[in-house]
Amino acid sequence: MVEPLAERTRDLYAAAEQRLLGIIARQLADGLDAPGWAERKLAAIQPLRRASQAVVDELGKTVTTEVHDAVADAYNTGHRAAVAELGALPDSARALVDDTTPNAQAADRLAEQAVNVVTSTHSAILRTVVDKFRQVVAEVTATPLLGIGTRRQATQDAMRRFADQGITSFRDKAGRRWQLTSYAEMAVRTSVARAATEAHARTLTDAGVDLVVVSNAPRECPLCRPWEGRVLTLTGPAGARTFEVEHATDDGRMIPVRVAGSLDEARLAGLQHPNCRHSTSAYTPGITRIEQAKPDPVGYEAGQRQRAIERNIRKYKRRSAAAVDPAARKAANAKVRQWQKAQRDHLAAHPDLRRNPAREQPGASNLPAPRREATPEQVEQARVWSGDAQSVREMSDDQLAAALRTPLDDRARARIEGEADRRDLAQLLDRAAPGGHLTDDLATLSDSELGRVLGHVDDHDALRIAAELDRRDLAARLPGVRGDLVGLSDDELAARVRHAITHGLDDVPELAAEANRRDMLARLFPGGQLAVDLTAASEDELAWCMQYADGDEMARIGAELDRREPVDMPTPASSGDTVDDLLADRDALAEAMQPAPDPEGWGALADDEQFAAEAARLARTEGEEPEERRITRAEARALYDEYVYRQYLAAEDDLRGVLLNKKAQTAGHDPVSLFSGPARIAHARASDELKEWWQEHGRMTQAEFIEKATGREQRWAAGARKNESDQQNKR
Template identity: 75%
Template sequence: MPIHPGMVEDLAAGTRDLYAQTEERLLGIIARQLAAGLDAPGWAERKLAAVQALRAASQAVVDEAGKAVTLDVFEAVAEAYNTGHRAAVAELGALSDDGRRLVDDVTPNAQAVDRLAEQTATLLTDRHRSILRTVEDGYRDVVAQVTATPLLGTGTRRHATQDAMRAWADRGITSFTDRAGRRWQLTSYAEMAVRTSVGRAATEAHARTLTDAGIDLVIVSDAPRECPLCRPWEGKVLSLAGPDGRHTVDVEHAIEDGRMVRVDVAGSLDEARRAGFQHPNCRHSTSAYTPGITRLETPDSDPSGYEAGQRQREIERHIRRYKNRAAAAVDPEAKRQANAKVRQWQGAMRDHLDAHPGLRRLRHREQPGASNLPEPRRPATPEQVDAARVWSGDDRSVRAMTDDQLAAAERSGLLDQRARDRIAAEADRRDLDDLLDRAVPGGRLADDLTGFSDDELGRLLAHADTSDALRIAGELDRRDLAARLPDVRTDLVHLSDDQLAARVREAIEHGTDDVSVLAAEAHRRDLLAAYFPNGTLAADLSQVGDDALAWCMQYANDEELLRIATEMDRRDAVPLPPPAATGDAVADLLADRDALADAMGNAPDPEGWGALADDAAWAQELAAAIAADAARGVTAETARQVTRAEARAMYDEYVYRQMLAAEHDLNGYLLNKKAQVAGHNPISLFSGPARIAYARASDELKEWWATHGRLTQAEFIEKATGQTQRWAAGARKAESDHQNKR
């Protein structure tokens, strides 16, 4: 932020108050010494004899003031230097919390601070040597004036004493004339000296900090009612370290690499200060000039405004003078006349302000005393400071603020929509960074995605590669599947773990939900994380219980279902005889069927397994089926007889077995070239008319059929059931004819 000396001038108030108190104490000592025995004879002799006691008392006050002033000046200069330093850092980018604490605890460039403070303290304390002499000389003058007044017949001793003390109070306990011929009171001079010193400290710290950051160019502000000394420098670009005089420099553009910008420089900052720029009470500030970004505007010159401001200062001085006279008046008439003059000049002030609407009345400057500084401003609240950082800073400023500071800025009520949008954008950026830190630690998608909400997974898709996107899509599919299950709450499936935990806390505190249902959802997620790491079924299922395996089936895909079934078969393995290998395909198929029937015993038809929800119902149904078979006279032998319908169903299995066996034996050479080009399915060769099969079959397959045979459906049914089929003889003749053609 820009800095000008006026921003730290209130730091001089402490020194001013110290000297005002010193002056008040010295005047009190003198007044009490003069008032003692005022009406007694020999008053003048006794007063002159008391000069030694007066000097000792005054010496103690001055020594005490010297120590206090030195400490106050060092503290004020250090604080001013810090203020300038922080202002420069704010221009470069907002301070972090650690950086701000460092600036507050450690005075930057302590040598420069000590030098400025030492100069100011020495300048002030050197004046202390004249205080004792002034007190003693003034005391003697008062005694002489009071002694002469009754002798001349112009008044009483008491009245003369009051007039002399009033005059002394008006001109101050100590006054001197500088080399420019200006007459100063000690309080006014001390305040001016400290104001100048703290202003220099602030502006020097600002310039030094920018220089350390590699910034050499600053721009002068356009202040209202500028004085003739500062007017030539308004709106000009100055160099912090460059040479005096006008010159042109080429600097790189602030945001475009390689692009050079030509800048006209009016001179150096030191040159401007030597010419009177940033004098005491100056309101011109300097701020960093950003090449290619900062716009140079023509300043508005206001000489008449300056004259009007100077006239206002003159009126204020008249008001203060007559208020002092009213306070020091010893009779009612003098007080009435002084108050009348106060009102007269206050009227002149109102007329002057009406004629110049741009001026503002500063009533603190009309109060009696050496200072015209305003009352200390009420310090800004932390919320106001945070709001100012958001409102006036850049994106880096907002990024450097904590979540609590951003929330405080929102609560302040000082932000416009643009500033609120910046906070919202920063909050969104932090949420995304936090999400990526949790979901993609080390650049790798987390193994467990169950703890993230649907919205979070949706945001992750924009930052995921193809494999990670498939995992996220799989997790979302599982949630859609879970939402359709009877015991799962749809509104809970899509929440993140944090949101679910918040629901639990709210349910416990306010009874807004069923805690057991929320706990069941958390347990469901734990099971998914345990049994589906990385979104896929665990590689080792040997340690997973039967109930857990059954639970996993509702979230498994086809491949995972086969793995679960294989694991269940492994656990419930039934010893089966080896596959039949008699050389007759139909006999082998029937033998394997009978072996499976023996292994299954009286188990229900597999098509009805899904309805068997509990073992008790299954046992009852099995017992009823066995009893019904016995009542119909069905034995084990008769139950194994193959019906025509069963034979037709078994024929598909026969065709598939034959095709797999031929494909294995012939290395896949089943179709001839013409059939391959036509795109015929190889399985069609093993059923249907022989003329079509032999027209499409390869020579190798024809040879294989000669050895292993080829049955049509009619032939298979006849052989499986033992019942003659009308079409079986024709099929055998056709097969024989095609074999003979070879």
């Protein structure tokens, strides 16, 4: 029932063996009559090893899946066979068996053992291929020197011996020599048979059945012949004996049963050996009728003769696959036909034998069909399909492109795309991070290139990339800068310029402006940082740098401008009135900046008409002409933010940071928020020290500040003062 399950594995190994023989034969036949043949062949060992490794790797993956499937199928087959044999059991016992599923762990264990046994031969395959290849080259090289034949004859003789021996052969513990396909088929057939019999025995045992009878298989071997038709126990002790058991259907009736021994005892004596075709079935006392076994030594010899004929057919088919010249292939094919005729004559003389064509061919078909010459694209397609990762890496860009022009499956196409991505990334890293360190000029890289490089640099360079991307985001928002050009690399920008000039487009000035912006960045921000020496930069360039500078860099730019035009800054006012001091400092700063215009007019200098119109509108809202007004409510609101921050800094310095009470600290409130807004909220969150500080230095809401700064009464100011007073009185 499970014997055909092993044929799939045998076919896989036979096809792999034939493919490896073909690889070796083609490698040897290439340039056979050319000078320096031996040197070129020995230099080609590495490509031969890679091609053979690809075959072995694919074979290992496929065999693992096939063996697990075959063992699982065999285990389920044995379980179902046992269930079918239990028809005479009581309903309760049958229900127990029906509810019991096959033991998946046992099937996995048997499958894993079979995979280990079969794949343990794979390490010898590559060694045999390389060793035999070197041996053939050495023999062929020596033959013409000895004057005993030509190079072509010597190659054919060596390959014939190689094909007869097989790709790899080894000896087992008993000293028997095995070929690759024979050993793989034997191992898998034994494993599936063990899986079926173990599932069968386990199912019977779970149902309470302990007796089985051995089948009567035709053409039995001498090891199994003593056990045919005998009753065995599944769990009992070894040794023949007779005992009484209850009749299966007649309650209370005892009948004698002769037991030849236990199943384990029979297995130790040779029953169910590798390739054994005997099985066991449930023995139901009083119902099972045992067929009298008849020895068939003649049939056994006939079966062994059929196996020998099949081996010879496979032998000469391997010779045909390993042939390096037409004459040798023709002779091998003639021997194949001769042994096929012997097979037909043998089957005619023994009608009880059946022919299995699959056992007569090393692969899945007969002699290979005539081949057409492959195109270069098909050759590259085959390299992608059958080669390993190193083979794809050795292909040039043109060869990969040729393979892409042929029909490919998703896996092969993904291999090409993955190799193309790897090469693109390698080239990008050579340009963007030579020696593992990020290049100084990041303007040459596009946004997408910086994104790809980000995962291949250290933390310091990653921060530089982040800063460069932030600078580009800022530049894209600046007036006069095109956002779609900022993220391009220098090469992409140059391509856009060439395209614009060639086609007479009108965006050449904008492209030139972007190129000039990058030149200034490279000169004034080398490596993404403001230049150390700013003395050579003009004032216009320093002003331009402010667009991209951070806080520290802005301070350096300001210091450089102060160095060029030093100004004596006025001493801060300290009258004791915070509002008056703030206004006095503002007026003193404006005076020190003369002849520069008032800040309200800076928008006009930048041609910002909207800014100037808004300033005029605010002045008219206050009922004053622009040149006559003092401070508007809008200006007072802006000054209030500075007042709050000054108060906060002074209080934090005086109180050493003790501004919030414990409850406010736990809630995570911002201490700056205490210096503005309603007094009741501020006092509820302030520390006792801050409340005392406010009693001395005062605390103003925005309405109070605007009233004092503008000199105009505010409707909310009186209420704010009363609330502050009430809160102080509560202390």
